Amino acid sequence: MKKVLVVDDEESIVTLLSFHLEKAGYEVAAVMDGLSAYEKASSSNYDFIILDLMLPKMDGIEVCKKIRQEQIDVPIIMLTAKDDQIEKVLGLELGADDYMTKPFSPRELLARMKAISRRGRKSNEQEVKQSDIKVGDLLIYPDRYEAWRKGVLLELTPKEFELLVYMAQRLNRTLSREQLLEAVWNYDFSGDTRIVDVHISHLREKIESKDDTNKFIKTVRGFGYKLEG
Numbered sequence: 001m002k003k004v005l006v007v008d009d010e011e012s013i014v015t016l017l018s019f020h021l022e023k024a025g026y027e028v029a030a031v032m033d034g035l036s037a038y039e040k041a042s043s044s045n046y047d048f049i050i051l052d053l054m055l056p057k058m059d060g061i062e063v064c065k066k067i068r069q070e071q072i073d074v075p076i077i078m079l080t081a082k083d084d085q086i087e088k089v090l091g092l093e094l095g096a097d098d099y100m101t102k103p104f105s106p107r108e109l110l111a112r113m114k115a116i117s118r119r120g121r122k123s124n125e126q127e128v129k130q131s132d133i134k135v136g137d138l139l140i141y142p143d144r145y146e147a148w149r150k151g152v153l154l155e156l157t158p159k160e161f162e163l164l165v166y167m168a169q170r171l172n173r174t175l176s177r178e179q180l181l182e183a184v185w186n187y188d189f190s191g192d193t194r195i196v197d198v199h200i201s202h203l204r205e206k207i208e209s210k211d212d213t214n215k216f217i218k219t220v221r222g223f224g225y226k227l228e229g
Contacts, residue, residue, distance in 0.1 A: 097159070
């Protein structure tokens with residue numbers, strides 16, 4: 001049975017999520033503050049952490065940061081009552097796998113968890129070596145999870161790296177937001193494509209510089225993006 005840690009300071013949400021997760025076959029542990037969440041995550045193995053942003057003692061951003069600093073590779077889905085892109089971006093940049101804005105349906109949460117699990121299984125099953133990729137002075141090594149530019153190793157989050165590899169393998173092709181969402185996040189429903197825009201924005205900041213005359217990532221207005229080389 002897969003184990004899930006639910007972290008939220010609203011008892012009604014903890015009760016609701018616990019009911020639906022247990023009904024779906026998960027074993028649920030729940031805490032209501034960030035410090036307890038960090039201690040639980042550090043001392044026990046979980047298959048998922050559902051982590052609220054606004055928590056007493058330690059907020060969700062700090063919990064996520066500390067978990068990733070300890071190399072704990074559990075999937076994290078952040079919950080936020082704010083419609084604030086900055087908070088969401090911080091969570092994603094620090095290693096959260098996804099975010100959901102309250103109110104949300106437990107059914108959608110379960111669908112996102114299923115998508116993350118399916119993607120993890122595919123990654124473990126696929127051991128075929130991928131060819132290294134060169135786009136201008138950008139060097140990408142899929143099997144080493146490394147990207148270099150001008151001799152500098154780029155500090156990319158796992159999702160940013162997956163997004164870069166996917167686009168580089170389809171160089172000069174226009175890719176829709178929905179296509180990128182399906183490919184990189186593996187959603188099998190109509191997901192929130194803003195998560196794609198957030199990652200594209202930060203990927204641009206890391207692979208492009210202000211003095212570049214030609215940019216790697218081009219926005220195709222009303223449709224999506226393409227990586228040019």
